Amino acid sequence: MSKEVTEPRDEFQELLDTLPKQRHFDGPYRYHYKDFWCSSYAVRGIIPFQRHFEAHDSDILLATLPKSGTTWLKALIFSIVNRTKFPLSQSPLLTTNPHELVRFFEFDLYSKDEKPNLEDLPCPRIFATHVPYNALPQSIVNSRCRIVYIGRNPLDQFISYWHFVLKNQYENSETFSLDEGFELFCRGIQNFGPFWDHVLGYWGASIESQKVLFLKYEDLKEDVTSHVRKLAEFMGFPFSVEEEKQELVKQISNLCSFENLKNLEVNRVGGRLVPVVQYSSLFRKGQVGDWANHLSPSMADRLEKIMEEKLGGSGLTF
Ligand code: A3P
Numbered sequence: 001m002s003k004e005v006t007e008p009r010d011e012f013q014e015l016l017d018t019l020p021k022q023r024h025f026d027g028p029y030r031y032h033y034k035d036f037w038c039s040s041y042a043v044r045g046i047i048p049f050q051r052h053f054e055a056h057d058s059d060i061l062l063a064t065l066p067k068s069g070t071t072w073l074k075a076l077i078f079s080i081v082n083r084t085k086f087p088l089s090q091s092p093l094l095t096t097n098p099h100e101l102v103r104f105f106e107f108d109l110y111s112k113d114e115k116p117n118l119e120d121l122p123c124p125r126i127f128a129t130h131v132p133y134n135a136l137p138q139s140i141v142n143s144r145c146r147i148v149y150i151g152r153n154p155l156d157q158f159i160s161y162w163h164f165v166l167k168n169q170y171e172n173s174e175t176f177s178l179d180e181g182f183e184l185f186c187r188g189i190q191n192f193g194p195f196w197d198h199v200l201g202y203w204g205a206s207i208e209s210q211k212v213l214f215l216k217y218e219d220l221k222e223d224v225t226s227h228v229r230k231l232a233e234f235m236g237f238p239f240s241v242e243e244e245k246q247e248l249v250k251q252i253s254n255l256c257s258f259e260n261l262k263n264l265e266v267n268r269v270g271g272r273l274v275p276v277v278q279y280s281s282l283f284r285k286g287q288v289g290d291w292a293n294h295l296s297p298s299m300a301d302r303l304e305k306i307m308e309e310k311l312g313g314s315g316l317t318f
Contacts, residue, residue: 012044022189025181026165034135036192038106045104045111046131052115053105053137059145060235062102062128063136065198066191067160068152069217070128071282074098075256077126077148080232083243088251095266097279105129107274124235130192133201144211146235149202152217153318154195154307155291155300158185160284162294167281182299186306196310203316216318218288224253258286 020032030037038046055061062077064070075098079091086092092101103109105127109116118125129136140147152160162181169175176184188194206214213234220227228249232238239249254260261267262283271279291300307318 012040012047015047016040016043022184023176024189024191025162025176025184026169027175030189030191034132036132036135036194036197037189038130038192041111042106042130042191045106045109046135048114049105049110049129049131050135050137052110053118053139055137055139055143055145056123056125057144058124059140059143060124060126061140061145061147062126063133063147063149063202064128064130065151065157065193065195066130067157067164069150069220070130071098071261072217072220072256072258072286073148073150073215074102074128075261076228076231076252077235078102079252079256080228080237081124081126081235083237083248083252088248088255091255093255093261094264097267097271097273097282098261099273099282102126102128106131132192132198133205147202147205147212148215148231148234149206149212150215150217150220151199151202151318153288153291154185154303155295156217156288157195158182158190158303159291159294161190163284164281168276168278178294182295182303186303194310196307199316199318200311200314203314207315218318221286221288224257225249228253258283262286 015033016031021029022032022037024030024037024039028039030039031043033043033046060077060081062070062073064073075093078098078101079088079093082092099108106129109118109127158181162178165175165181184190185193185195188196192198202212203214206212213231215227215231229239232249243249262280267279267283269280273279273282311317
């Protein structure tokens with residue numbers, strides 16, 4: 001998806017030269033930085049993020065692996081927190097992609113500016129990241145900010161990523177077959193992965209600390225409204241009796257539903273997150289279990305065994 005860029009030689013390039021690298025299934029290299037795999041572009045944002053970000057106790061941070069429900073959660077968190085500021089009929093979500101409303105540290109805020117001014121943002125500040133728990137800046141770990149994590153079944157996450165790569169390719173970029181991509185995934189080589197380390201990092205944190213809420217995509221699909229309430233309480237914005245009477249929980253769930261967001265003009269036509277990522281590619285099927293249409297039973301068995309081995313004893317299952 002992201003094309004190999006010839007970077008100017010600087011401290012980042014010197015660091016990249018020392019890191020193990022592997023081709024990712026979208027073509028370009030991923031670098032093994034601090035025990036996880038990521039693109040050179042991400043490393044350039046992650047380092048200043050780790051160095052300079054100062055968390056506030058009131059901050060809300062969404063953490064995910066790509067293709068796990070990030071866009072959905074950005075929309076839900078933004079809508080819950082800002083519901084008194086914007087009536088739902090005038091929600092910025094109706095005209096703005098969720099990624100513009102809740103921005104990524106590594107791809108956006110710190111990739112454009114080494115020290116962005118984040119102090120003037122309205123409170124609570126809401127941010128997003130794909131960075132694993134162990135690589136978050138100390139100021140986040142030490143603060144009382146709240147972290148919402150959403151994980152997804154790895155088979156569906158892999159297939160979702162696979163389609164995302166197909167849709168957002170540079171012309172002529174070298175890509176891998178589905179089998180080769182799956183092989184890399186099973187070896188832990190994926191953006192911000194291995195998968196198991198990423199989910200276990202946040203899972204462990206959610207057991208140790210009340211400031212981390214661990215959600216699963218599949219649970220939200222099954223019952224979104226009870227999760228909207230749970231999220232609101234966790235973030236310190238519970239629904240009042242009056243709001244419950246007005247069915248605000250249902251209205252927010254509907255506003256942020258796959259069908260609604262996918263069909264909004266802003267998400268259908270033209271918009272792009274970075275030059276190659278079309279907004280429309282963020283909304284594909286939004287289903288649980290689509291992997292079965294693409295992966296053989298033996299591939300699924302293989303990944304399920306890996307998951308049993310890696311997650312075994314943690315209490316976490318997908
Ligand atoms: P599929 O490719 O399986 O359809 P992310 O936002 O982390 O990139 O995740 C993208 C996945 O979430 C895609 O999955 C996408 O269709 C799905 N998705 C996007 N918006 C959604 C929503 N509002 N509700 C449910 N799923 C959504």
